Amino acid sequence: xxxETNKSLLHLNTxxxxxxxxxxxxxxxxxxxxxxxxxxxxxxLPVFILGGGSNILLTKDLDCLVLKINIKGIELIRExxxxxxxKVGAGEIWHEFVLHAIRNQWGGVENLSLIPGxxxxxxxxxIGAYGAEIKDVFxxxxxxxxxxxxxxxxxxxxxxxxxxxxxxxxxxxGKFVITRVIFRLNKFFNFNTSYGNIASTIQELGYTEPSxxxxxxxxxxxxxxKLPDPTVIGNAGSFFKNPVxxxxxxxxxxxxxxxxxxxxxxxxxxxxxxxxxxxxxxKGKRLGPIGVHAMQPLVLVNYGGGKGVELLSLSKDITxxxxxxxxxxLETEVNIL
Ligand SMILES: Cc1cc2nc3c(=O)[nH]c(=O)nc-3n(C[C@H](O)[C@H](O)[C@H](O)COP(=O)(O)OP(=O)(O)OC[C@H]3O[C@@H](n4cnc5c(N)ncnc54)[C@H](O)[C@@H]3O)c2cc1C
Numbered sequence: 088x089x090x091e092t093n094k095s096l097l098h099l100n101t102x103x104x105x106x107x108x109x110x111x112x113x114x115x116x117x118x119x120x121x122x123x124x125x126x127x128x129x130x131x132l133p134v135f136i137l138g139g140g141s142n143i144l145l146t147k148d149l150d151c152l153v154l155k156i157n158i159k160g161i162e163l164i165r166e167x168x169x170x171x172x173x174k175v176g177a178g179e180i181w182h183e184f185v186l187h188a189i190r191n192q193w194g195g196v197e198n199l200s201l202i203p204g205x206x207x208x209x210x211x212x213x214i215g216a217y218g219a220e221i222k223d224v225f226x227x228x229x230x231x232x233x234x235x236x237x238x239x240x241x242x243x244x245x246x247x248x249x250x251x252x253x254x255x256x257x258x259x260x261g262k263f264v265i266t267r268v269i270f271r272l273n274k275f276f277n278f279n280t281s282y283g284n285i286a287s288t289i290q291e292l293g294y295t296e297p298s299x300x301x302x303x304x305x306x307x308x309x310x311x312x313k314l315p316d317p318t319v320i321g322n323a324g325s326f327f328k329n330p331v332x333x334x335x336x337x338x339x340x341x342x343x344x345x346x347x348x349x350x351x352x353x354x355x356x357x358x359x360x361x362x363x364x365x366x367x368x369x370k371g372k373r374l375g376p377i378g379v380h381a382m383q384p385l386v387l388v389n390y391g392g393g394k395g396v397e398l399l400s401l402s403k404d405i406t407x408x409x410x411x412x413x414x415x416x417l418e419t420e421v422n423i424l
Pocket of ligand 1: 101135136139141143156202203206207208209211212213214215216263266314315316317322324325422
């Protein structure tokens with residue numbers, strides 16, 4: 088286990104922001120993690136846990152110990168007539184795990200194809216896309232407490248999964264390292280093709296009927312058309328969450344903007360943040376090296392050489408403008424550091 092100092096994070100965050108970690112250790116297993124946490128406690132260093140860096144905005148150098156989680160392994164640990172239980176190392180690349188599941192005919196994660204990042208980060212914001220969320224297939228996770236190194240299991244009810252949310256973004260934020268996640272995947276599937284244009288894309292791709300692979304290929308095809316590839320243009324996917332407003336507020340907005348989309352939820356009405364941002368005139372706006380993506384207004388981009396503080400300032404300007412124009416408060420989905 089090697090401690091690096093003044094490590095550039097340029098290629099370790101998908102925004103491509105050139106910030107530095109004071110100390111940096113790559114963690115390959117639980118023993119290395121225990122040793123690294125001991126070092127942090129001995130030196131009284133704060134710790135930041137890094138996965139694939141696809142959901143963070145670095146606005147400064149990290150004056151702490153960064154632990155890059157690289158714990159690998161995909162293991163079938165149990166099965167019955169209907170399900171398989173798969174234990175996956177936190178450092179596995181999420182999409183590679185999805186492809187592994189599809190090859191083995193395990194259903195439940197195919198709609199979540201091509202989401203960047205690691206398996207260990209997937210419970211953080213209950214990753215979701217195309218009508219699925221990981222809470223639907225989550226069984227439990229193994230974690231280690233930063234404070235004293237104790238191992239703790241979290242079951243689904245402990246995680247308090249919500250829309251792009253979990254206990255790990257709330258009370259437990261920054262307190263646990265997720266080391267392995269155990270998913271319960273299906274041997275028999277209910278194909279979920281009703282969301283967006285998955286069904287028509289499956290046909291367009293030449294499949295005669297849905298399958299795990301057909302759905303995954305359709306989702307990959309659609310995502311590649313809709314979202315900028317972070318290896319080409321720096322971004323962290325959706326920067327903002329879709330706001331949920333009261334029915335009364337939604338009706339008020341609808342009076343002024345009759346075409347505003349709205350999706351009823353148990354808490355109110357969800358309005359696509361992309362619609363608000365586009366209607367407010369931000370879509371495609373460019374400010375030097377940074378901007379709002381021309382096709383997908385939820386995505387802030389770094390065309391190259393941009394700074395995290397500039398992106399943060401742009402996000403605040405957008406948030407203020409949406410508040411002023413629609414009386415709706417946007418919240419960020421990306422973790423700001
Ligand atoms: C092009 C693009 C498209 C995207 N599309 C989607 C989408 O459709 N749906 C969606 O939900 N998200 C999406 N995202 C966001 C992102 O892919 C997910 O949030 C992903 O789970 C982040 O994983 P990561 O490993 O990169 O996490 P990081 O960015 O490294 O970390 C994110 C947060 O999780 C913490 N963390 C990471 N690993 C661990 C661990 N092992 N233990 C404890 N804490 C940890 C970090 O400290 C940080 O707070 C997209 C991002 C991009 C760039």
